[in-house]
Amino acid sequence: DAKTTQPNSMESNEEEPVHLPCNHSTISGTDYIHWYRQLPSQGPEYVIHGLTSNVNNRMASLAIAEDRKSSTLILHRATLRDAAVYYCILRDVRGSTLGRLYFGRGTQLTVWP
Amino acid sequence: NAGVTQTPKFQVLKTGQSMTLQCAQDMNHNSMYWYRQDPGMGLRLIYYSASEGTTDKGEVPNGYNVSRLNKREFSLRLESAAPSQTSVYFCASRTLSGRNIYEQYFGPGTRLTVT
Numbered sequence: 001d002a003k004t005t006q007p008n009s010m011e012s013n014e015e016e017p018v019h020l021p022c023n024h025s026t027i028s029g030t031d032y033i034h035w036y037r038q039l040p041s042q043g044p045e046y047v048i049h050g051l052t053s054n055v056n057n058r059m060a061s062l063a064i065a066e067d068r069k070s071s072t073l074i075l076h077r078a079t080l081r082d083a084a085v086y087y088c089i090l091r092d093v094r095g096s097t098l099g100r101l102y103f104g105r106g107t108q109l110t111v112w113p
Numbered sequence: 114n115a116g117v118t119q120t121p122k123f124q125v126l127k128t129g130q131s132m133t134l135q136c137a138q139d140m141n142h143n144s145m146y147w148y149r150q151d152p153g154m155g156l157r158l159i160y161y162s163a164s165e166g167t168t169d170k171g172e173v174p175n176g177y178n179v180s181r182l183n184k185r186e187f188s189l190r191l192e193s194a195a196p197s198q199t200s201v202y203f204c205a206s207r208t209l210s211g212r213n214i215y216e217q218y219f220g221p222g223t224r225l226t227v228t
Contacts, residue, residue, distance in 0.1 A: 032215065043117075043203045043219030044156065087155060091215075100146075100171065101217060103155030 004088045009108040012078045020073040020107055022088030027068050032091050034101070035062065035073045037084040044087065044103075047073065083111045114139050117220035119204050125226045126194040134189040134223050136204030143209040145187035146171075146217065147179060149200040156203060162187055194227045201225070
């Protein structure tokens with residue numbers, strides 16, 4: 001499975017935008033880019049996913065580079081509740097992988113009031 | 114909907130003891146997964162079940178067995194617990210149809226300590 005590289009930690013102030021980067025230089029054409037986050041003492045939760053085009057939902061935006069070798073998760077206005085570990089994951093949609101997710105260590109986001 | 118529920122929330126075992134972690138989902142999902150998360154690490158897949166009646170090994174299956182009891186329930190059994198199995202265990206589920214096909218839904222986790 002293709003690997004992703006994320007910074008270990010990032011910090012933001014409340015109500016400011018946050019840009020969380022992810023590098024995936026070995027991404028293949030059938031890999032979707034997924035983002036999950038894990039709040040303290042909870043299970044991970046889905047944030048957003050995309051293939052080639054930028055995506056928006058109620059939680060965040062996903063900006064995907066034209067060559068797909070990197071992506072950025074954008075939180076438009078960070079809140080204290082957004083403090084979590086954010087995981088960037090590539091998932092191959094072909095055949096037998098059956099939705100398996102491979103988690104790295106992710107980026108620990110700290111939000112200051 | 115309760116989503117994905119796991120029992121127990123906490124458990125302490127002695128080396129060599131056995132136990133079963135229970136997981137249930139009420140979303141009519143086809144696929145279910147068991148992950149473990151060690152301190153400071155991401156989640157690693159132990160076993161998964163693509164659909165009722167099927168199970169397959171993930172990245173770290175040694176020391177574990179699973180049972181897909183029915184569509185709702187997927188249990189994880191430790192036959193002879195070892196300190197290396199001290200971890201937080203997460204169950205997840207996923208539908209194979211509809212608009213949420215790409216999302217896995219996770220339970221709150223079971224914190225297991227083996228002494």
